[in-house]
Amino acid sequence: MHTDTESCLRAARAKDARFDGWFYVAVVTTGIYCRPSCPVAGPKPENMRFYPSAAAAQQAGFRACKRCRPDASPGSPQWNERADLAARAMRLIADGVVDREGVPGLAARLGYSTRQVERQLLAEVGAGPLALARAQRAQTARLLVETSDLPMADVAFAAGFASIRAFNETVREVYALSPTELRRRARRGPRATTPGTLSLRLPFRPPLCPDNLFGHLAATAVPGVEEWRDSAYHRTLDLPYGHGTVALRPEPDHIACQLALTDLRDLAGAISRCRRLLDLDADPAAVDAALRADPHLAPLVDRAPGRRVPRTVDAAEFAIRAVLGQQVSTAAARTHAARLAAAYGKPLDARRDGTLAYLFPRPEALAEADPATLALPRARRDTLRALAAALAAGEIALGVGDDWQQARARLAALPGIGPWTVEVIAMRALGDPDAFTPTDLGIRRAAAALGLPGTPAALTRHAAAWRPWRAYAVQYLWATDDHPINRLPAA
Structure with missing residues (x-):
């Protein structure tokens, strides 16, 4: 859907939550990407870019909006509706296969070469399996930072990062906040x-x-x-x-x-x-x-x-x-x-x-x-x-x-x-x-x-x-x- 600029513009202008997860709206003047229903005042159309996945927006250098939390939107329904290579790969990545078995393990499960899998995912969702897995690790890290009292080192490894440095860098890139700042913001609300x-x-x-x-x-x-x-x-x-x-x-x-x-x-x-x-x-x-x-x-x-x-x-x-x-x-x-x-x-x-x-x-x-x-x-x-x-x-x-x-x-x-x-x-x-x-x-x-x-x-x-x-x-x-x-x- 992200290639249909007019439809994306209409959905974003209407702040239509039905399209959350279908595509993401990035704003070149702010460097931020949002879900279509983001309540923030809409930017000019010439400053908007549309991406098929959060990973694609992150890979293009945009960071997640702190208000609408685009990484927490429902997933695209097409990955559960379809039975083709891209849909099967997306379901496996969501299940954590890349973190456990790497891209070769993902490709082996699908019965294709790693190159074929990477090419198909780039064409369909604008990001390869490593970038998609990285985006998922960032979301998992945010959840653990905000909903647990775990030390940050434990959060990093539980989320699948190979090092604390990679964890810190990814969280800063995606959310424009350090892990400590993320936790501090989350603690402002009630916790039960x-x-x-x-x-x-x-x-x-x-x-x-x-x-x-x-x-x-x-x-x-x-x-x-x-x-x-x-x-x-x-x-x-x-x-x-x-x-x-x-x-x-x-x-x-x-x-x-x-x-x-x-x-x-x-x-x-x-x-x-x-x-x-x-x-x-x-x-x-x-x-x-x-x-x-x-x-x-x-x-x-x-x-x-x-x-x-x-x-x-x-x-x-x-x-x-x-x-x-x-x-x-x-x-x-x-x-x-x-x-x-x-x-x-x-x-x-x-x-x-x-x-x-x-x-x-x-x-x-x-x-x-x-x-x-x-x-x-x-x-x-x-x-x-x-x-x-x-x-x-x-x-x-x-x-x-x-x-x-x-x-x-x-x-x-x-x-x-x-x-x-x-x-x-x-x-x-x-x-x-x-x-x-x-x-x-x-x-x-x-x-x-x-x-x-x-x-x-x-x-x-x-x-x-x-x-x-x-x-x-x-x-x-x-x-x-x-x-x-x-x-x-x-x-």
Whole structure:
């Protein structure tokens, strides 16, 4: 979008928050870059430059606005909507792959050369993987400086900087303040952080309907791994450097996030996973406008706009749970998953968050599980072990940078995994916004009530007009049923 100067100018003049994260506005006379909705008086058009990413603006020599905090705007929705090389790379960078494995590791995961990856990212977002990772490190450092009491040396290494000097230089370049000055400014406001936790605000593009989003997570929560408590969704996190817990609570203009991590190097990745879980980088205006064009869906969209797709913090975990949920009730699926967690999940070092006690078992543990301990029908037990073995061996890859269609094909090749399971995994684990489940009983009931075609084939033909947002249409159709997954739980 940043190349469409007229559209960018209109959005900036209107201070339209819908475009925050889509592009960034830099002002050559001040050397500052902002989000489009920045409340500061607008500069002259000839002094404005538009960039596709914060990293691109930083690389061009601009520093972040202290008032609108452009690095804290929602991410561009296109990186979660698309399945091409650039989008997959951006998801992996957000998950911290460059900091952990370097650019060669990023390229290897994508199956391209480092040169191809760098060229594509420069063309798409105006910055290479190192610059994008540096911008993310700067944002992580700012969060730690402002929300924790950690010594600055600990902040530097937790944020991924190789040295304190690089940390100091980057913070000064990006924010025009030293780390100490950043902390001093932040302390002017009230601080209500529980000891040992980081309290953050996760932004999103309004509107956001929390009903099905948090209702689904609460209704399917695995005891010991997840719970709904104190008007918030709590769960354990299995992360690259360690583990942690998170509490996510919907607020009118943000999601309140409390993180407790055993290793602060996981902060950026944990935030990325929480945003992905709640689909916070979605563009509800575009989704709802497309679905509202169908007169069958328009009343549903108008009644509760801004529905998101509840996703996952761990794709392998969700795939296992999808198999556990085949042809059983939500309560039965929770029971099966809780037994697996208690038997094969790694216990937390200390219970610092309610009844959370386990990390969900990794595929490696389930692949070696004694069949006699899996209280499932034999066919489903065999499917579960085959899926766990394929995930553990890397034969099926469901990560944020993996190919959606290839994953579908490999899932479908396993015995006991049919189209419904494949599409549910594609929707919630892979994050495909166009995943569709026409055979789902709830979808068929909703279709019949709304006068939509009744057979899966006919409904699929009709749903072609909903593309590329069929996964969101599924949320609106499911919401016609009076089921706990569609209601925000009581406190």
